[in-house]
Amino acid sequence: GFATATQSNKVTIGLIPADGIGREVIPAARQVLESLPKSDLSPRFEFIHLDAGFEHFQKHGVALPEETLTRLRGECQGALFGAVSSPSHKVAGYSSPIVALRKHLDLYANVRPVASVAGTGQKQIDMLIIRENTECLYIKQERIETDANGLKVAYADRRISEYASRRAGQMAFNMALMRDKLRSSIPASERLWQGKPKVTIIHKSNVLSITDGLWRETVRGVKENNAALYAGVDMDEQLVDSMVYRMFREPEAFDVVVAPNLYGDIISDGAAALVGSLGLVPSANVGDNFVVGEPVHGSAPDIAGQQKANPIAAIRSAGLLLEHMGYSGDAARIYQAVDGVLREGLIKTPDLGGKSTTQEVTDAVCTRR
Amino acid sequence: GFATATQSNKVTIGLIPADGIGREVIPAARQVLESLPKSDLSPRFEFIHLDAGFEHFQKHGVALPEETLTRLRGECQGALFGAVSSPSHKVAGYSSPIVALRKHLDLYANVRPVASVAGTGQKQIDMLIIRENTECLYIKQERIETDANGLKVAYADRRISEYASRRAGQMAFNMALMRDKLRSSIPASERLWQGKPKVTIIHKSNVLSITDGLWRETVRGVKENNAALYAGVDMDEQLVDSMVYRMFREPEAFDVVVAPNLYGDIISDGAAALVGSLGLVPSANVGDNFVVGEPVHGSAPDIAGQQKANPIAAIRSAGLLLEHMGYSGDAARIYQAVDGVLREGLIKTPDLGGKSTTQEVTDAVCTRR
Numbered sequence A, B: 001g002f003a004t005a006t007q008s009n010k011v012t013i014g015l016i017p018a019d020g021i022g023r024e025v026i027p028a029a030r031q032v033l034e035s036l037p038k039s040d041l042s043p044r045f046e047f048i049h050l051d052a053g054f055e056h057f058q059k060h061g062v063a064l065p066e067e068t069l070t071r072l073r074g075e076c077q078g079a080l081f082g083a084v085s086s087p088s089h090k091v092a093g094y095s096s097p098i099v100a101l102r103k104h105l106d107l108y109a110n111v112r113p114v115a116s117v118a119g120t121g122q123k124q125i126d127m128l129i130i131r132e133n134t135e136c137l138y139i140k141q142e143r144i145e146t147d148a149n150g151l152k153v154a155y156a157d158r159r160i161s162e163y164a165s166r167r168a169g170q171m172a173f174n175m176a177l178m179r180d181k182l183r184s185s186i187p188a189s190e191r192l193w194q195g196k197p198k199v200t201i202i203h204k205s206n207v208l209s210i211t212d213g214l215w216r217e218t219v220r221g222v223k224e225n226n227a228a229l230y231a232g233v234d235m236d237e238q239l240v241d242s243m244v245y246r247m248f249r250e251p252e253a254f255d256v257v258v259a260p261n262l263y264g265d266i267i268s269d270g271a272a273a274l275v276g277s278l279g280l281v282p283s284a285n286v287g288d289n290f291v292v293g294e295p296v297h298g299s300a301p302d303i304a305g306q307q308k309a310n311p312i313a314a315i316r317s318a319g320l321l322l323e324h325m326g327y328s329g330d331a332a333r334i335y336q337a338v339d340g341v342l343r344e345g346l347i348k349t350p351d352l353g354g355k356s357t358t359q360e361v362t363d364a365v366c367t368r369r
């Protein structure tokens, strides 16, 4: 079981910077969390530093230490994960710690909001990607054989289950309702998404009729079997290849998008290009009992240690962490502070065409929250 | 074996319009082929109409009739395929005819050039995507089971072989050299790609270390084992998720891109968004003995039969067909005629913001070739 708060509002967060710029953006997110105004209702944070990553593997032979998992389970209510480097060649015994973390903590949905900031002149986009987070090709069941001619043949299993598809689908429909409710509190003229809430199901069932067929039917079933609850939510679907095309042509056509693991991975990086930088896009790995915030970007070894990393994705991930832990007021403060800094457009890192440092952007957010 | 031309320059082309707008764009491509000036060196075309598609399946219970395969093999030197509709729900016994065609004719590389037209003010892009065309998740080995709780669990096999990866890799490096040679004949100021030819390998070996590991090592091996031949070609790599991001941010950074089947499918639709319309992007399914030209777009049932379809993808696919059959002079005529119409920008279908019909665009191309 997971640790429950021993005293009301005390929240223990595991910080796992991992590799590269993870070591710069996770401290930035922590600073923003610590800058939140204290009230009786807001959380009192404690932070624990935890190890993981490819560099940790290179030094100690393990990418996700048992101690990290034990302390997350035993002492934390949530965590922030930085980024992990990818080996440039096959490394025996290495396996991605973030994929393992998602699996071990049963963080079954990866929630990735991609939205433009009103007033920045960007193409309007307000999309929430829900990525199934536990299966598909990420189960890593692979094998290699030698054929009759002595050539290698490798296979990977892609798993799609009714259980996991339904959980992801439910998350999608529930988030669609939730977003609709939140929207009703902002003036109509400022809403990016104007229509009825909508869930778009991504699949490739024209080729994968059995696996993606099961995915599609199961996610559809979530609405069909809860007709009254989800009556207000529209549902449509898009083949994954067409989705990447349409997303770039008409990003404003999507509200909540729900996808199997790998398609979700690809689509969220694509969506990030639409809002100007991967350095802006946060995610939350969400389970029933635990949440891990994680910027969508990678470890960016080329700029690591130079104060060039955009901390906003990590800061927004801290916001998502709070939101999914039930502190939506504090989360909103973080989002608004970030939007304010972006709208002003003066203090920004090089990925957005600016010259500011990671620390300067972080300080600017802290000043506004 | 495949039919060989019985008399020099006689070329028999199978026309397989299949579904939806395939029935409009394939006749358009035929008209352009027939409009080519006749010389001693140019091909004399004969056309055979062949059936396939989802609508054919609905009427006759078979998506790719045996007769179509037999006549392609026995009478044709190449073919043009239109587009195929996807069933909106699971249909017992149906399987995509284009996937089957690629497999039966061993068309192991899908060659997809995506380029902007100089002088149209578009973002500069001159990319050639080589998509492995026979395996990955497209082997359609799927199964479904019931778990202990009575819930469904489905699996698909993803196959990556050294044999298929090497063939795709060789195609990529050979095309990189070929493109470099062709470029040297155009003035430097008009070349979109200015650098040394480059092959970018797409993979996701940070998750799929065995299958995508084999893919990556094998494609790299093509260069490493032919160091002298490919000394002039640079090689780099990109994770598939990062690729979708970078492609949108810096499309000018890519020359030849080589990808496993599904990633190639997704990336080519994404690249199409960059040049303004899926209606512009052609492909050729290439084997050692046979070529099938195929527009990248789908059957677009919403606009079928209304003369709204952009015929350019199909017309350019006819050009690719000629190119891969060895008639590069005639192919160049087609490409130049299309570029001329696009550069002028007066006659265009609705996907490009125009009001012209399929027939009007086709006639405009025929006038210029």
Ligand SMILES: CC(C)[C@H](C(=O)O)[C@@H](O)C(=O)O
Pocket: A084, A096, A098, A099, A265, A296, B206, B207, B241
């Ligand atoms: C690092 C990698 C294993 C990971 C993934 O593919 O899930 C990353 O791309 C992400 O999106 O979080």
Ligand SMILES: CC(C)[C@H](C(=O)O)[C@@H](O)C(=O)O
Pocket: A206, A207, A241, B084, B096, B098, B099, B265, B296
């Ligand atoms: C229709 C479908 C099976 C096909 C594919 O996925 O290969 C199409 O998307 C393509 O790109 O040719």
